[in-house]
Amino acid sequence: MIFLNAWAFGLLGLAGVIATLYFLRPREERLTVSALWLWPQEPEHPRSALMFLWTKIWLLLVQLAALAALVFAVAAPTLPSAVLGGGTLALIIDGSASMQTREREQTRYERAVEIAQEIIAQRRPRHLTIIQAQQSPRLLVPWTEDRDRAVALLRASHPTLQSNAPESSVLQLVRSQGELESYDEVIYISDRRPEGDVLTSTVTWVPVGEPRSNxxxxxxxxxxxxxxxxxxxxxxxxxxxxxxxxxxxxxxxxxxxxxxxxxxxxxxxxxxxxxxxxxxxxxxxxxxxxxxxxxxxxxxxxxxxxxxRPKLRVLWLGERNFFLERALALFADAQITVLSDADIANTEDYDLVIAHNAELPILPTGRLFFINSSVSAVVRLSESSGATGAPQFLQPGHALVQNLRLEHFQASRVRSAEFALPVQTLLVLDGHPILAAHRSSSLSLVWLGIDLRASPLVLTPSFPILVRNVTRWLFADLTLLxxxxxxxxxxxxxxxxxxxxxxxxxxxxEIRVLSGPSSVPPAAGQSEQSRHSLGARGQSLWHYGAWLALGLLVLELLWHDRRLLRRSL
Amino acid sequence: MFARSPSLRLDEALFKKLSALQLLVRRRFQGQTGLWTTARAGMSLEFAEYREYHPGDDFRYVDWNLYGRLDRLFVKVFQREEDVPIYLLIDTSRSMAVGEKLTYAVQLAGAIAYVGLKEMNRVGVFPFARDVAQGVPPKPGMAHLHHIFDLLGRLEPSGQTALTESLERFSKRPLRQGLAVLLSDMLDPQGYEHGLFSLLWKGLEIVLIHILAREDIHPPVQRATRLCDSEVAREFSVGAGAVARYRENLQRYGRALEAFCREHQIRYAQLSTARSLERALLEDLRGVIFQ
Structure with a gap:
């Protein structure tokens, strides 16, 4: 048993005060009577000294016992989880690259696994979970009661070459197994102190590793x-x-x-x-x-x-556009071939077909980037109308709209478009699509419903970003290195x-660790750190002391006024 | 005027009720002008009866007409209205401080004095404990009430009770026959008989108002208690079980006192300080000191 508030034992000094007050208090009430001679004087009964002592001081003993019980309660006695077993434990093991540092006969990660095994053997948690923490944290052992299996999975794990884990990712994974408050202990084994307010204040950090040369x-x-x-x-x-x-x-x-x-x-x-x-x-x-x-x-x-920069053969249909060509040149060596709209029967020789302000009779195959262009029976455009609203992303996470600023797509006029193909509408203005995409086995199409001649879009940073997004999306296999x-x-x-x-x-x-040699932390409630960070873990016993003290005080009170005692009995 | 002293809590309403009371005096005393009628032969304003002539009687009161008819000498006896001296003897020993018995006695004495003076009697007040104080000598007239109340308001409990000594010394004073009203708790281990006898032998009609406090009747002893005598430096401890025996002793003592009074034609009344003053005066003391 440990006491979280050991200072409370200083209150035992009050025993001296209680004893002093007890012996100083008037033994009997004094009463002045008119005629003492009418009162019978009772003879003193002879009794043993021990009996006399007991009858005189037993109330004092009750008071001292009540004080002791109160001090016991205030001292917050706790049976730690290590004694009781059971409880819940979350182990977080650093799996970042620095844990592969070799120290003597083993790596830091191997040492961390050993410490984790010792902790599991010592705590004997009823439930535990183990998380490997690195840039992309991994749930090594989901919430389980099977400690042997957990240890086996832990021993089979290996560190990664990733960097350290961000606090949010680790917390997210820990909370996926249970709220932080539901764990009796959260132990973080790592060669670096966990960062972030929540981790710092919630977990017990077990340092591992020694400074090594690097x-x-x-x-x-x-x-x-x-x-x-x-x-x-x-x-x-x-x-x-x-x-x-x-x-x-x-x-x-x-x-x-x-x-x-x-x-x-x-x-x-x-x-x-x-x-x-x-x-x-x-x-x-x-x-x-x-x-x-x-x-x-x-x-x-x-x-x-x-x-x-990839070399692209580009078939350009419709009007040429200086800004579009410059933006394309930023990411690829484009060889542009200009053809009339009617001569588009064979587009297989081109990597990319760009149509700008064009009306095409048929839809080419391959990779297409259409700007304000229509295709007979496939993409139909209506007359332009005034736009009053603000553009809006429908799929903000799509690759084509990454890093784009909505206000750059603001336009005074917009044309409504109807697609015969199944398209993903990514950006709309007044309910009209202004950016859409279609992908099938033989056709990849990006359609932009903005007239580049009448829009300030080409002068904004979003335009080259859009062209890069389009190029990456259309040529996913030609990643820019x-x-x-x-x-x-x-x-x-x-x-x-x-x-x-x-x-x-x-x-x-981080090969330079900041702490001393690693060791298994004391069970929760045994260390100063855990007293402050984790509170009372294990079974708290303070209420036993509180009830005992209350009972003794009530007994003393009832004895003091025996009429109350007789009434209560 | 009456509420000047804190111990004299007699209000005007009570005085109005007291005005309707009359003192009860059973014996006839030789006194001065008053409202009391005595049968002593002598000068009077109202004819009472005839009495056979004895040598030495004043010839002026011989009824010569009756002598002519009966051939015997008779003298006329006239009723003469006389006053009765009333001696209020108040116990001021320290035992009277227990349960404010002295306060109660002072209030009773004030009321009796008022009734007595209202009836043109002479009223005097004599505090006593081991000895009898000078007190206020008996005088008539309502103006005398001021002096009586002044003394009553200054009374403080002191001294040890000595009924025998104090009453004997009082009886040795030059006193006219009259009514002695004794207000005391009568708690004297030396006894009360000799003191009362001395008053009786003086020819005084005695009214004994035995005052006990609530604490005397129901002492607040519930556990081991150290008892201290109010008058002598003596104390000892008792338990709660002693209360029953004490009460038994007290009742026995009271019964003996009452029997003694009855035997010697002393009017006796026992009052508790728990009893309201008004009810004590108007109910309990009727037939004892009031008609």
Whole structure:
């Protein structure tokens, strides 16, 4: 049993006050009578000293017992969950890349799994859930009573190469298994202190890991130089996160060919930027490698890919538009062929068909981008009418409307459109569609119902963004290359078909943990931290003391006025 | 005037009711001019009866007409209206402080004095405890009521009761025969008999108003209590069980006192301070001191 308010035992000092007051109080009432000689004087009955003592002080003993019971209640006695077993437990294990740091014979993650097993064995929770926390948190063990199965699933888990978990994602996953208040304990095993107000105040953090040496490439980028230079600039940032000076070789490869080498020596906490320029013809994939032995090798290599622009054969129908052509040129090398509306029988030789202010007799196949254009019997446009309302997204999450600003699509006139095809209407103005899309096996169509000649849309930032969205949507298999977001799930660092995948540089810093050696935390209610963060976990016993004290006080009161006692009996 | 002293809580309404009362005096006393009629032969304004002549009688009162018819000498006896001295003896011992018995006695005395003075009698007040104080000597007239009330308002309980000593000393004073009204709790372990006898031998008609407090009759003892005597430095502890025996002793003592009074033609009334003053005066004391 532990006492959450141990200071309450100081109240036992009141026992001295009670005893003093007891012995100072008048033993008997005094009464002045007119004639004492009329009163019978009772003889004193001889009795043993022990009996005399008992009859004299038993009320004092009752009062002291009541005080002790009150102090017991105020001290908040608690049988912790560790003693009782049972209870509910949520374990959160950091699965970010830094947990792969190797320390002695095991990684931090393996140590975290060991600690989690010890906690489960010690707490013996009736229900538990285990969450692996990284950029995309994962529910390792759903709410279960089967501790053995939970341990098995935990031991089978592996850390990821993702960065740390945001608080909101972790909380969302924890709450998916039960409200925070429903857990007796929430334990977060990680090499970094959990961030965010809720996590900080709610969970018990069990630190894991020790400071290790780490030498890392935290940034690596490839940029095309102006055309006159005909070269590619490569820039890298190398940092020493160790507590000792480290030296090693930094090498840059282009398409597996070494293009630069440097010997670096960095003091603790020092960083250095390394730049080099290579010929453009040497290739588009670059790799920077740090040749050094440290405890976290995953940040010793970083990758970069030169953004490339796809070559597109474009069939342009209708009026040419300067702004549209410039926007298209930002994302692709477009070879535009202009044909008359009537000569569109064969469009298979073109990657993209653009129709601007055109009225087509038939609908071409392939990838189509129609601007204020109609197709006989497929897309019919009415006469334009005045627009008074505001444009409105119907599917804000659609890829075609990402990063667009609604006010840029404001127009004074609008034409109503009717589609014979099943289309997704994405943007409407006064109830008339102004952006719609259709996709089938042989046809991908994006239709924009705005006359670019009469609209300020082409002068807003939303127009090139719209063109990029249209290009990406129509050519989903021709992704524009570049560094990929590190938050996405990936098994390995390096080059992929989608681009280059690198470790989040924040993970490199966390090899320096801020705490001491890890250990199993005391059961809830046994540590100061849990007293403040978790409150009383386990079974609280204060009410027993409170009831006992109340009963003793009532007994003392009734004895004090025996008429009350007789009446109550 | 009557409510000047806090212990004399006699209001005007009560005085009006007291005006209808008359003192009850059974014996005839030799007194001065008053409203009382006595049968003592002598000068009077109203014929009462004839009495046979005795040597020494005033010849002026011989009825010569009757002598002519009966050939015997008779003298005329006239009724003479006389006053009765009333001695109010108030116990002021410390036991009278228990349950405000003294206050009650003072109020009773004030009322009796008022009735007595209203009937043109002489009323005097004599506080006593171990000894009898000088008090206010008996005088007639309503103006004398002021002095009586002044004394009553200043009475404080003090001293130890000594009925025998104090009443004997009082009886040794030069007193005219009259009515002695004794207001006391009569709680004297030395007894009351000698004191009362001394008053009787003085030729006084005695009215004993035995005043007991509520606390005397129902003492508030519910558990172990330390009892202190109000007059002597003595105390001891009793339990709640002692109350019954005390009450038994008190009742026995009261019955003995009442029997003594009855035997010696002392008018006796026991009053409790719980009893309202008005009801005590108008109901309980009728036939005892009031007609």
């Amino acid at each position: 030498f890392a490439i935290t940034a690596f980028a490839a940029r095309l130089l102006p055309e006159s230079a005909q070269g590619v600039a490569l820039w890298a940032r190398v940092e020493n996160f160790s507590s000792e000076a480290v030296e090693g070789t930094f090498t840059v490869f282009a398409e597996d060919m070494e293009v630069a080498r440097d010997h670096l020596q960095l003091a603790p906490g020092e960083y250095r930027s390394v730049e080099t320029i290579v010929a453009r013809s040497i290739g588009g994939r670059f790799r920077a490698v740090l040749d050094i032995e440290d405890d976290f090798p995953f940040d010793n290599a970083r990758y970069a890919v030169m953004p490339t 570049g560094e990929r977001f590190v938050s996405e799930e990936f098994p390995n660092l390096g080059f992929t078909e989608q681009g280059a995948i690198n470790l989040d540089p924040r993970e490199s810093q």
